Amino acid sequence: MTDTVQLSLPEVHELAVRVLRHNGMSDAHAQAIARVIAAGQRDECHSHGVYRLLVTTHTLRQGKVSGTAEPIVRDRSPAIVAVDARFAFSQLAFEVGSKVLAAKARQTGLAAMAINNCYHFSALWPEVEALADQGLAAMALTPSHAWVAPAGGSRPALGTNPLAFAWPRAGHPPYVFDFATSAAARGDIELHRRSGQPIPIGWGVDASGAPTTDPEAVIQGGAMLTFGGHKGSALSTMIELMAGPLIGDLTSLDSIALDAGKGGTPCHGELILAFDPDRFGLGDLQGDQDRAERLFSSITQQGARLPSQRRFEARARSIAHGVQLSRALYSDVLALLR
Amino acid sequence: MTDTVQLSLPEVHELAVRVLRHNGMSDAHAQAIARVIAAGQRDECHSHGVYRLLVTTHTLRQGKVSGTAEPIVRDRSPAIVAVDARFAFSQLAFEVGSKVLAAKARQTGLAAMAINNCYHFSALWPEVEALADQGLAAMALTPSHAWVAPAGGSRPALGTNPLAFAWPRAGHPPYVFDFATSAAARGDIELHRRSGQPIPIGWGVDASGAPTTDPEAVIQGGAMLTFGGHKGSALSTMIELMAGPLIGDLTSLDSIALDAGKGGTPCHGELILAFDPDRFGLGDLQGDQDRAERLFSSITQQGARLPSQRRFEARARSIAHGVQLSRALYSDVLALLR
Numbered sequence: 001m002t003d004t005v006q007l008s009l010p011e012v013h014e015l016a017v018r019v020l021r022h023n024g025m026s027d028a029h030a031q032a033i034a035r036v037i038a039a040g041q042r043d044e045c046h047s048h049g050v051y052r053l054l055v056t057t058h059t060l061r062q063g064k065v066s067g068t069a070e071p072i073v074r075d076r077s078p079a080i081v082a083v084d085a086r087f088a089f090s091q092l093a094f095e096v097g098s099k100v101l102a103a104k105a106r107q108t109g110l111a112a113m114a115i116n117n118c119y120h121f122s123a124l125w126p127e128v129e130a131l132a133d134q135g136l137a138a139m140a141l142t143p144s145h146a147w148v149a150p151a152g153g154s155r156p157a158l159g160t161n162p163l164a165f166a167w168p169r170a171g172h173p174p175y176v177f178d179f180a181t182s183a184a185a186r187g188d189i190e191l192h193r194r195s196g197q198p199i200p201i202g203w204g205v206d207a208s209g210a211p212t213t214d215p216e217a218v219i220q221g222g223a224m225l226t227f228g229g230h231k232g233s234a235l236s237t238m239i240e241l242m243a244g245p246l247i248g249d250l251t252s253l254d255s256i257a258l259d260a261g262k263g264g265t266p267c268h269g270e271l272i273l274a275f276d277p278d279r280f281g282l283g284d285l286q287g288d289q290d291r292a293e294r295l296f297s298s299i300t301q302q303g304a305r306l307p308s309q310r311r312f313e314a315r316a317r318s319i320a321h322g323v324q325l326s327r328a329l330y331s332d333v334l335a336l337l338r
Numbered sequence: 339m340t341d342t343v344q345l346s347l348p349e350v351h352e353l354a355v356r357v358l359r360h361n362g363m364s365d366a367h368a369q370a371i372a373r374v375i376a377a378g379q380r381d382e383c384h385s386h387g388v389y390r391l392l393v394t395t396h397t398l399r400q401g402k403v404s405g406t407a408e409p410i411v412r413d414r415s416p417a418i419v420a421v422d423a424r425f426a427f428s429q430l431a432f433e434v435g436s437k438v439l440a441a442k443a444r445q446t447g448l449a450a451m452a453i454n455n456c457y458h459f460s461a462l463w464p465e466v467e468a469l470a471d472q473g474l475a476a477m478a479l480t481p482s483h484a485w486v487a488p489a490g491g492s493r494p495a496l497g498t499n500p501l502a503f504a505w506p507r508a509g510h511p512p513y514v515f516d517f518a519t520s521a522a523a524r525g526d527i528e529l530h531r532r533s534g535q536p537i538p539i540g541w542g543v544d545a546s547g548a549p550t551t552d553p554e555a556v557i558q559g560g561a562m563l564t565f566g567g568h569k570g571s572a573l574s575t576m577i578e579l580m581a582g583p584l585i586g587d588l589t590s591l592d593s594i595a596l597d598a599g600k601g602g603t604p605c606h607g608e609l610i611l612a613f614d615p616d617r618f619g620l621g622d623l624q625g626d627q628d629r630a631e632r633l634f635s636s637i638t639q640q641g642a643r644l645p646s647q648r649r650f651e652a653r654a655r656s657i658a659h660g661v662q663l664s665r666a667l668y669s670d671v672l673a674l675l676r
Contacts, residue, residue, distance in 0.1 A: 076447065076617070077445075077446045077447045077617060078416045078417065078446050079416065079417045079446040079447055079448050079449070080446070080447040080448065080617065080618065082620075107415075108415045108416050108417040108418070108446070109414065109415045109417055109418040109450070110417050110418065110448065110449075110450050110611075111417070111448075112447070112448050112613075112618070114618060116620065137579065137580065137584060139576075146636075149640075149642075150637045150640075150642045151642060152641065152642035152643055153637060153640040153641060153642035154640065155636075155640045157633065157636040157637050157640070163573075165572070165576045167576075167579050175575070175579070177569075177572035177575075177576070179568075179569045179572060181569075227566045227567070227569050227570075228565045228566025228567075228569060228570055229565070229566075230517075230645065231515075231517045231519075231565050231566060231570070232565075232566055232569070234503070234515035234517060234645045235501075235573070237513070237515075237633070237637070238477075238503045238505075238515070240633055241475065241505045241513070241630055241633070242475065242613070244629060244630070244633075245615070245619075245626040245627065245629045245630040246475060246613060246615055246618050246619070246626070247618050247619070247620075248618070248619040248620030248621070248622060248625075248626055250629065251629050251630070251632070251633050253632060253633060253636055254629055254632075273448075273611075275450075275580070275584060277583070277584055279414070279415060279418065280418065280450070280452060280584050280585050280586070281583075281584070281585070281586040282420075282454065282585075282586030283586070284586060287586075288583040288584070288586055289583065291582060291583045291588065291589050291592055292579055292582075292583040292589075294589070294591060294592075295495065295575070295578055295579070295582075295589050295591060298484075298493075298495040298591055299488045299491060299495050299575070302487075302488075302491040302492065302493045302495070303490065303491060304487075304488045304489060304490035304491035304495075305490055307568065307572045
């Protein structure tokens, strides 16, 4: 018996649907979440792949996140669609709303989707990539829980606040990035704590505000730091405002206060912007694309990588050969069907 | 005779208009540029204040930038206005177009203004602040000249690409930031070179791609670096795409190629986005504002500064007492009237 299990991508999707359905999720939610889990596994983003079924099932069994609420889509203006996720995970809300978002972006050149009352589930790249696959440029932003100190401070005020962006490319996967505005992911600091490893200086401060290499000190009473000093801190604050108060939803401070120490997943809003290059350009779309491609070539020809390049290489492998799961993980997931 | 000259803000504005008019600029352009020069001096951003008249007059006398071209405003969709600046400075194009932009943002909730064929003149904060003064949240982004290496590379591909953001606050100046995505401003590296001072590691690399403290090595054959490593590099690339190919305009690579070694100011596009909180919110505007204010309080109460706080303090002083110019600068500016 080998210690890995080989699955095709449709098998990953089907496994995820079975587990989620078995644990009380509606088919619509299960299909939407299975799509991002299969995408995460396919791109070798392991923390967003099959492993995520363990976390998600645990959350579902706790009953805090709805597995069945149907999102309500509201057409609010020629350029705004709002989706009330009704305290379910955000994926189904995104899938339902993004059809309206894309249609509006094609009609008016740019459009926004506000998702309210959703639980954060996955990375944001599947969302901006889905829009880029339709020929749209897209940005997505969301607050999280207040774990991160602002530049010049030492106490949590900001979330890990990811920003994702995608730009459609003819004949190539899109240009995509998706980064946390914290210096490190919360999960990376947790992993260091569990394995007893020190963290690099710059990831966080202790309760006194002093830089520390002790992950425990950051998590217990200290604070994470943003990337990029005062610039990263400013960008993170923008994400709070745009995906929080602008759309009538919570900041990371509000979200962690609502959680009241239970350690639950952030409950908040998300803002997605979509831009149609056909509508913005001045009639020379080929020239516009060529200028973007020259920029990408200038980056790659000097040996630098485009963001997500590693993911796209993993994707090509997974599409050709399927994915490998550790037998231990596979057994843990199958146990969720009991 | 003291070595400083005291001017009121209207006197600064009037001086700037006289100098610019005398050097061939139309009244409309001169008024628009005088407004940002007076604002820069008022906020003690000295490189964007009265000093700027020396640079601007020099550029005008070279005849490369039009001092008279009237911007052409095109209403392109319910959410997009485009302004062709016709190879003049961007200020007048912004002022003319921003009226349409603000009206569209109020009507549809969000709107974009693309300024094409403009010469970069000032910081972006006067523009996003002008929109915040009308109750709108705003972002502005623009490429520059390709001086900056992407993360993982060592040769210029990106501009210093500023990102500015403003959020309107009741009873307070707006929350505003405006930062270059390069680790340092081009001008700061130039200043170090002139004064023979080393630059900090992280600002740039030499021609071989090695980190250097020699400003000359960065400027001659080397490259500047972005802030925040691969995240800052990704953000800078987004700015290239959104304020370049998306709107049918140049990247920083194109702009520096067009300049052909003449050392001129970047010629490019700019993208400004405006968001109306009244249209995005879910009906509890006061609650939304309160949540934003709690975030700001949480930052300032721990002793951290909000971005632009220093500028707003300088502004209050200048409004009350006027501004001080060195007599040398004042004489140099008066000489531009001969």
